[in-house]
Amino acid sequence: MSTPDTPLAPDAAAPPAPDETPSVLPEAAATGGQAQAEAARAPRSPGEPLGVVLVLTVAYAHYAQHPVVAGVLRGMGAVAAGLIFATGVKLLPALRRNVLGPAAAYAFAALMFGCIALLRVPLPWMLAGLGAVCFTLAWRRLKP
Amino acid sequence: MTPAVVSAPAGSDWGGVLAQFLLLSLLSIGGAISTVPEMHRYLVDQHHWLSNEQFSAMVAIAQAAPGPNLLFVAVLGWGIGGALGMLVTMIGILLPSTTLTLAAARWGEARRDTRGVQAFVTGLAPLTVGLVLSSGFLLGKPSYGNPWLLATMIATVLVCVRTKVNPVWLIAAGGLVGAFVG
Numbered sequence: 001m002s003t004p005d006t007p008l009a010p011d012a013a014a015p016p017a018p019d020e021t022p023s024v025l026p027e028a029a030a031t032g033g034q035a036q037a038e039a040a041r042a043p044r045s046p047g048e049p050l051g052v053v054l055v056l057t058v059a060y061a062h063y064a065q066h067p068v069v070a071g072v073l074r075g076m077g078a079v080a081a082g083l084i085f086a087t088g089v090k091l092l093p094a095l096r097r098n099v100l101g102p103a104a105a106y107a108f109a110a111l112m113f114g115c116i117a118l119l120r121v122p123l124p125w126m127l128a129g130l131g132a133v134c135f136t137l138a139w140r141r142l143k144p
Numbered sequence: 145m146t147p148a149v150v151s152a153p154a155g156s157d158w159g160g161v162l163a164q165f166l167l168l169s170l171l172s173i174g175g176a177i178s179t180v181p182e183m184h185r186y187l188v189d190q191h192h193w194l195s196n197e198q199f200s201a202m203v204a205i206a207q208a209a210p211g212p213n214l215l216f217v218a219v220l221g222w223g224i225g226g227a228l229g230m231l232v233t234m235i236g237i238l239l240p241s242t243t244l245t246l247a248a249a250r251w252g253e254a255r256r257d258t259r260g261v262q263a264f265v266t267g268l269a270p271l272t273v274g275l276v277l278s279s280g281f282l283l284g285k286p287s288y289g290n291p292w293l294l295a296t297m298i299a300t301v302l303v304c305v306r307t308k309v310n311p312v313w314l315i316a317a318g319g320l321v322g323a324f325v326g
Contacts, residue, residue, distance in 0.1 A: 048210075048211070049209060049210050049211020049212070049215060050211065050215060050218060052209045052210060052211065053205065053206055053209045053211065053215045053218060053219055054218070054219075054222065054230075056205045056208070056209055057202065057205055057219050057222050057223070058222075060201060060202075060205060061222075061223075064198075064201075068323050070326070071322040071323050071324070071325070071326030072319040072320075072322045072323045072326065073197075073201040073204065073205075073319075073322065073326075074197065074200075074201070074286060074287070074290070074293055074322045074326035075293065075296060075318040075319050075320065075321045075322020075323065075326045076201070076204040076205075076207075076208060076315050076318050076319045076322060077197070077200035077201050077203070077204040077283065077286055077287065077293075077318075077322075078284065078286075078287040078293040078294070078296040078297040078300070078318055078321075078322070078326075079204070079296060079297070079300045079311075079314050079315045079317070079318030079319075080200065080203055080204035080207045080208075080283055080315065080318075081200060081280050081281075081283035081284035081287060081297050081300075082280070082284070082296070082297040082298070082299070082300025082301045082304065082314075083207065083280075083300060083304055083311050083314065083315075084177055084180070084276065084279045084280040084283060085277060085279075085280025085281065085283075085284065085297070085301050086280070086300065086301045086304035086305050087177065087276055087280070087304075088273055088276035088277035088279070088280055089277070089301060089305050090304075090305060091272070091273045091276060092273060094269070095269065095270055095273060098266060098269055098270060099262075099263075099266045099267065100266075100267065100270065104270075105269070105270045106270070107270075108270035108271060108274070109270040109271070109273045109274040109277070110274070111274070112270065112271045112273075112274025112275060112278070113274040113277050113278050113281070116181045116182075116274065116275060116278040117181060117277070117278035117281045117282055120185050120189055122182065122185065123168070123171055123181065123182040123185075123275075124167065124171060126271070127171055127173070127271070130271060131173075131268055131271060134267040134268055134270065134271060135263050135264055135267045135268065136267075137267060138262070138263035138264075138266055138267025139259065139260070139263040139267070142259050142262055142263050143259075144259065
């Protein structure tokens with residue numbers, strides 16, 4: 001791949017940018033208002049943020065070899081990782097009120113973390129396995 | 145020059161990339177961030193198209209820029225294959241979301257008080273939390289070998305949990321730290 005001289009050109013060929021991050025069901029709300037947070041960051045015109053991000057990406061591709069740029073990006077990456085980890089930490093207290101009960105909810109969250117982050121089990125397997133278990137347990141607990 | 149790409153997918157692999165992102169779009173419980181672990185597994189661990197460091201840098205770029213989080217998918221797509229890569233990954237992640245998933249979301253919204261939807265939403269909430277924590281952990285991989293970067297990551301978690309500071313300032317501060325000790 002070669003970096004084009006006109007960084008904005010691919011923007012024209014880009015698919016329509018999303019207005020908002022899609023989520024399958026109202027889970028985002030259930031897990032701590034992620035939806036609102038993401039809606040607040042929604043763009044004014046959909047193509048605009050994509051253009052900004054692409055300019056930055058092409059610039060990164062071009063200067064990634066430069067030691068200071070590489071350092072800056074590593075620092076930004078450390079913060080991005082921290083931000084997302086913190087999002088997860090902030091979701092933890094809500095699990096105390098989960099229908100599965102606090103102990104089971106925390107155990108399932110830990111199991112998911114272990115399998116996905118440490119053992120690198122593919123997501124479809126986890127959802128088909130652990131997802132089905134969680135759904136079934138919740139279904140039974142919600143018996144009217 | 146080709147700095148951002150370790151080894152781009154061959155022509156025949158683009159169908160696989162599209163299929164992977166279509167599937168991932170359907171499985172995106174809990175929003176864009178919870179898709180990070182599976183993208184990382186596919187792009188970094190399985191195919192080695194991106195290094196840990198490139199993957200984290202690209203997500204950081206998308207986080208630093210204004211706009212929806214989902215744009216990190218466009219950046220990763222660009223990283224593995226320029227405009228074509230971006231087109232394939234964005235079509236993959238957006239096509240089901242704008243059709244099937246939207247319909248499913250409406251269907252679920254209309255029945256949000258039913259037992260099945262409740263069981264799905266609350267039953268899978270612990271898994272969503274596990275996925276978001278996994279995303280943070282995996283994005284931190286390039287930082288674990290450098291005490292300064294590790295400290296930056298830990299400090300970010302603490303600041304972000306305890307205060308309401310705008311993340312953009314934290315990312316800028318991280319860039320500054322990285323310029324000297326990254």
